[in-house]
Amino acid sequence: MVASDLDRTLIYSAAALQLTMPDERAPRLLCVEVYDRAPLSYMTETAAALLDELARTTVFVPTTTRTREQYARIHLPGPAPRYAICANGGHLLVDGVSDPEWHEGVTRRLAEECAPLDEVRAHLRATSDPSWLLKERVAEDLFAYLVVDRTALPEGWVKELSAWAGPRGWTVSLQGRKIYAVPQPLTKSAAMHEAARRCGATRTLAAGDSLLDADLLLAADLAWRPGHGELADSGWGAPHTEVLRERGAAAGEEILRRFLRASDPVRAGR
DSSP states (O other), X not given: OEEEOOBTTTBEEGGGSOOOSOGGGOOOEEEXXXXXXXXXXXXXXXXXXXXXXXXXXXXXXXXXXXXXXXXXTBOOSSSOOSEEEEGGGTEEEETTEEOHHHHXXXXXXXXXXXXOHHHHHHHHHHHOOTTTEEEXXXXXXXXXXXXXXXXXSOTTHHHXXXXXXXXXXXXXXXXXXXXXXXXXXXXXXXXXXXXHHHHTXXXXXXXXXXXXXHHHHHHSSEEEEOSSSHHHHHTOOBTTEEEOSOOTHHHHHHHHHHHHHHHXXXXXXX
């Protein structure tokens, strides 16, 4: 089974593609997400072909912090995944529908182990500043995030927020222009284990670029992280997680190649 993060791992905004080559040598791109009638996320055509093959030969499980609504905007190549993980593990989709028993179990655990979402939102509002705060949002009534102006964000603010949130059972992650505050028990890895149990997978592969992907990478039998992102910036690593040199869209292609080689004994022997 392959459980992969999406944004900045397999799919990329125009700003995150990191196309460093001359324009005439740039890869052809496939738009996989439209938002407000404009293209938003892309893969290279090479990556799209690799993902199509992967989705046809493995149990491919998109694994994202996106809400269900945000995930539904993405149209990945290949057959529709039987399972998908949204809201950082808060929803396990089965044939596109959230499994109610899984979601109820998650919300019950959060209520027992973490400070309430309303308390965290109140702290975010009290400590943020309109000079750099662009939006404040709640995702699926499970976690909160801020959209900020990174150039105006005070140095050390995220670390201060992390120090406040940790004792209350919450994790803070900075990804691009977004600052996430997520309950610690709300994990991609827990949902990955459940999907693996349901499909009978005996081996799991994973990839991701952010702090919210760390538990997913640690829980997989073999994992990869790209040369960009929050984990790369912090120097994060683990014994069974391979660190790639590639950045941007090139990393997305390489991750898919590694997935295919690891899942196919013939490819692995090449």
